[in-house]
Amino acid sequence: VSNTVAELQRQLKSSSEKKQQALIQELANTGTAGLDVLMEFLQEQHANPTILSAGFAYQALHQANMPKTNEFLQTYFPTGVVPLRSEAGIDYTPVQQLLVKQDFLAADRLTLEKLCELAGAAALQRRWLYFSEVDNFPITDLQTIDILWVIHSQGKFGFSVQRELWLSLGKNWEKLWPKIGWKTGNRWTRYPHEFIWDLSAPKGHLPLSNQLRGVRVFSSLLSHPAWSTRI
Numbered sequence: 434v435s436n437t438v439a440e441l442q443r444q445l446k447s448s449s450e451k452k453q454q455a456l457i458q459e460l461a462n463t464g465t466a467g468l469d470v471l472m473e474f475l476q477e478q479h480a481n482p483t484i485l486s487a488g489f490a491y492q493a494l495h496q497a498n499m500p501k502t503n504e505f506l507q508t509y510f511p512t513g514v515v516p517l518r519s520e521a522g523i524d525y526t527p528v529q530q531l532l533v534k535q536d537f538l539a540a541d542r543l544t545l546e547k548l549c550e551l552a553g554a555a556a557l558q559r560r561w562l563y564f565s566e567v568d569n570f571p572i573t574d575l576q577t578i579d580i581l582w583v584i585h586s587q588g589k590f591g592f593s594v595q596r597e598l599w600l601s602l603g604k605n606w607e608k609l610w611p612k613i614g615w616k617t618g619n620r621w622t623r624y625p626h627e628f629i630w631d632l633s634a635p636k637g638h639l640p641l642s643n644q645l646r647g648v649r650v651f652s653s654l655l656s657h658p659a660w661s662t663r664i
């Protein structure tokens with residue numbers, strides 16, 4: 434016996450995030466009545482954009498791609514669920530749009546480009562970062578980029594996710610690489626086709642950080658005060 438929409442809505446309000454995601458999927462599958470519930474749910478999350486279920490509901494509505502859902506998102510969430518705050522005056526809308534489409538490869542490339550933009554003209558030109566530039570990144574901007582990745586990957590991707598794994602492994606890089614699928618035995622995963630560009634990837638797989646010039650940039654990213662400061 435399938436649940437009624439009203440029953441799903443009742444459960445949605447009182448479930449854990451994990452359960453909420455299954456309910457959101459189910460509601461999206463029931464058609465317009467379920468989508469109405471999702472729109473109401475998303476509006477209630479306006480003040481609480483960091484919860485994963487908000488990102489999940491946003492994506493379900495985006496994928497529904499109906500006049501009513503499109504108009505709703507355009508009206509209430511024109512730039513997505515995550516406030517795109519930037520101290521550096523950078524527009525993160527294009528990153529948001531790629532992540533919503535789950536185009537993780539393009540989002541990864543653009544993320545690197547945005548980090549270079551954050552670092553300044555010299556980095557934009559050379560297309561990679563010095564670790565010393567990372568230390569000066571504004572907390573706000575790193576948090577915005579990170580929350581975008583976390584929210585649109587059901588909590589799987591993002592620097593903060595990579596940091597948690599790294600800390601749980603005693604900051605041991607050699608243990609982190611196989612854990613996040615960047616190395617198998619002695620062999621580095623080859624860019625781009627050997628990386629996994631969807632949610633079947635291991636936790637912490639994305640965004641990438643090229644290790645060609647050493648681990649210091651990645652180390653600076655994961656050590657940044659952004660991850661231990663609330664704004």
Ligand code: UYC
Nearest residue numbers: 545560561610615616621622623624641642643644645646
């Ligand atoms: N690549 O292997 N990578 C590139 C990764 C390494 C290499 C870009 C990640 C190892 C070369 C990204 C891993 C290595 C280029 C990544 C990885 C290597 C390149 C595009 C696993 C050889 C061409 C952005 C740790 C043994 C560019 C960029 C160049 C590109 C990511 C080779 C995102 C996570 C040590 C030759 N690799 N990269 O930075 O500079 O260019 O020549 O990490």
